[in-house]
Amino acid sequence: MTDTGGRLLRVHVHPANVHDRWGGKALLGGLELRHWPRVRKVYVDFGYRGLRREAEGLGLELEVVAHPLPETERVKGFKPLPKRWVVERTFAWMGRNRRLGKDYEYHPEVTEAWMYLGMIHLLVKRLASAA
Template sequence: MSRKAYPSDLTDTEWQEIKPLLPAENAIGRPRQVDLREILNGIFYVLSEGCRWRALPHDLPPWQTAYNYFRHWQRLGIWQQIHTQLRQRVRKSVNKAELPTAGMIDSQSIKTTGKKGEVYGFDGGKLVKGRKRFILVDTLGLLLAVVVTEANFPERLGGVVVTMEAAPLSNNLILIWVDAGFSGENFARVIQQVCSAQVEVVCRSQREFQVLPKRWIVERTFAWWNQYRRLSKDYELLPEVSESMIYTVMIRLMLKRLAQSHTTTS
């Protein structure tokens, strides 16, 4: 790489982690003429800086090329496949089983940059116009599944949907922690039917700020996303693109963690 590196660029160690997971070059057709490492650097630049695709610096690949790769891999489910393999590696690096047995569900209401078609609403509880992100994470805060809905989507229904989205991972879950917004016997019964996991509600004992047992883990995951300006709002027209943006951010975070673990052990 002859240009000056950006803070969002992949290091050599991070590139070696993700390189084997990328789609192989098609044996039919023209040879691949782009540098996939630079394509990823362009995508990670957009995520980190929160800029428009058209605002990619000129020393990175053309924005059309970076965007087309992102959307093509999104349609094929490549981002989610890479994410799954990296999550397994991160769990193994800290002596955890590849499949988690406990997790946490939470939601985050997020503003959009305008009305986004049908997937748009108003969260009356948090007074947010836009969308809602439902996530299921493991005890490390790593993402198991994400579902983006309109902001007025019911909490309990969203919790069920994201648990179903995590299948077959969720089938291995024994316990799921939630906050009071997901409480209720009906919700617990449906979750048990979906994945056989028990639901444990973690409630506040005081009105002031309080660090809740286990619940802080999923809140930390939301905090990680604050490092990536593209997730400060939902800028995407399609919710499935928003979900892929989140998976890609988690890929970037896990690559950093794996690289740090290599540095520690070497």
């Protein structure tokens, strides 16, 4: 979960054999909005569309960002979808971190910790260059 600037708010890593909806439930289930009182809306990929009840239970509005046209009518090539590119950009920032470039960790909790450390490193670098 990121803010509109692409900074990590919360991470939940799960194995590849777990559907996105169940991972999203775990992410939203432990979410404490007192840390981010200005969060009102959650933009999700099509795989997370079943999380509306969980989001509403937290007082959040859930908006699914999907392709506006059926697959047969889409144009070939890459076309960024509104709001979804923010998270993709964050993945690209994290991929620059050597430890996060490949998935070497055995335990998902370790990957989550490295994601937080990678974002801290990125933010500290930005603060240092701004000073």
